[in-house]
Amino acid sequence: MHLRFLGSVNLIRFIALIFFIYLISSCSSDEAILEEQQEQAEDPTINPEDRLPQVLVNTNGGTIVDEPKIPALMTISEQGIVTYDGNIGIEIRGASSQMFPKKSYGVETWDANNEDINVSLLGLPEEEDWVFYAPYSDKSLLRNILIYDLSRDIGRYASRSLFVELSINEAFKGVYVFMEKLKRDSQRIDINKLSSDEVSGEDLTGGYILKIDKTAGSNLGEGYNNQNSFSSAYAPPDATTGQEIYFLYEYPDAEDITPEQKVYISTYISDFEDALSSDNFADPDTGYAAYI
Template sequence: MATPIFRKNLLFRFLFLTVFILIFACDSDDPVLTDDDVGQEPDDPIALQDKLPQFMVDTQGGTIVDEPKISSQTTITVAGDVVYEGNIGIEFRGASSQALFPKKSYGLETWDENGEDIDVSLLGFPEEEDWILYGPYSDKSLLRNILIYDLSRDIDRYASRCLFVDMTLNGVYQGVYVFMEKLKRDGARIDISKLDDDENTGEDLTGGYILKIDKTAGNNLGEGYNELNSFVSAYPPQNAAAGQEVYFLYEYPDAEDITVAQKAYISQYVADFESALASDDFTDPDTGYTAYIDVASFIDFFLLNELSNNVDAYRLSTFMHKNKNGKLKMGPIWDFNLAFGNANYCNGGDTNVWAYKFNERCPDDFWLVPFWWDRFMKDPTFVAQLKERWLMLRSGAFADTAIQARIDGYLAELEKAGAIEANFTAWPVLGSYVWPNNFVGNSYDEEVNYLRDWLAQRLTWLDTQINNL
């Protein structure tokens, strides 16, 4: 039986411990939970309304491959609210990037419960079924593609609409992605006429078409370039050191659907354009090259690629299209992750070279620039229009202040969302070389400052060069 003294000591210790716990709790810096905190992630300082849209994909045990797309589920939230939930098909996309980079990019289709394509509006974009989640990896600024696409739309040239999102795959955070529209024939994308397989004569046969100069990939038929998926230019690229040729891939109608008559029409149209451009009378307004192309679209395409010194310009990821009864137009632009000084080969990092003169610097490359652009520069009328357009854009969308303001806006959005830190925690590549970086910054700020400085130097050089054409 405990003695009275022992019981008193025990009671004293209990009271002392209780008072100590209460004092410690009152002095603690831990926040007091309120109703507003319910539902917040533990230790997450970012308010829900400040976060990027959250794009979550669940493959339900399936493994994503290059082709075909596998059935999955997606949930998209904005400020914590579910804005879309449904079935998708998902696959890897990209040629070089898919093989080289652990952070993958994805092609998506929105599907119904039966696995059939269904048009929906995602994150405010016009209804469609085909989408892309592009994962910037070698572009450590995260900004290059979204910047050039926004600039293109600023000058009234359609480019893929795009937004920054956070992507989570099967419960694992994948980093900052750019949610984008896939380039395709559509009234809100590449706005050309539908061309059915029974439209093989007369006016119907004149459009619409989409062609592409690019690597063979995706659903191209057969091995490499062949008569099923492409046609070849009759004019070899200038400075070709190894017998290289230029191939035009059938993008719409694609290689599986395009008819013999449609192939004959569009290949002959391009051949006629090239013949007119190569002729002695190429500047004639009636019989020269301008009878076949929309010159203004070619000039804007040129300026967007030269602004960024896109090392792939004119020779890869190069789209063109032709509407019914219309002329050939260049664009939309595509794939600028190696632009703006982010390539350490063929002078891709330089601010003081012409992108269209790629062949002079790298004549051994398999993919070379068609002869078109050098020929255009020999036409005084083309050059005069180019100068006029450049001056107009430099006072608007291409002004230094306008471009820097766009970058400021992206940074404010990403910083507020805590997305920069999260991305480079998931992918710790800052300070490390990732092919084909021309510059390796030790911090995100250094990467963005490099981009800003590069652009300032590039714009100054182009001002002088274009004025002296």
């Protein structure tokens, strides 16, 4: 019995040691990856034409926060050649992802007066709103960029995106996904402009942009409410008690969308969901295909 007890104690100590080593390695792995990326970025043996595009941001001592955007300078080099050198506004992007040590950033290209200006960056169509996405929870770095590429390959718009290396105030931040911010635009989500006076007939049909997301940014009120969203009649698969799906108004946003427009788009989505969940969901005339 005594020997068996000692064996159990040793086993517990061994398991505790392994767990401690795991914790230490997990905590240091992200730092080690970043250090390795920085060493590669600074490696003089790598030819400029073989590097990812290099993005340098200088805030001139300013601290980047989650709204408002602060002024900064941005330089982009491709294959050792500077392709952009100008003013930007930059802020931290995201909601729960802001707790990650590697932050995502929202960027606007600005002119000398800090006014929005459309420019082409890294060969993408001209616009003013851009994103530096930090795929911190995706260690492959590939998930979003892969599915976006597949979507465009089948003819459905998704944000054009590419890998870059980002440094802020001379501190290397790692590999980022540079991408287009989703918005209504002829080169992005190409839908009709919807004005507040378009509340009947063909005009009322949109375009609209909805999103399923956390409530953040310019949404009105606390949490999900009638001002900023509407709910689905269908709970998520395997939902626990009380779970619901909410559609947030993105375009027009919660401050601009009219009551008539809210009724139209919420009814359209409800009819689509009913068709999708019906026994005749595959019918080309009465199934979901009639709504897309």
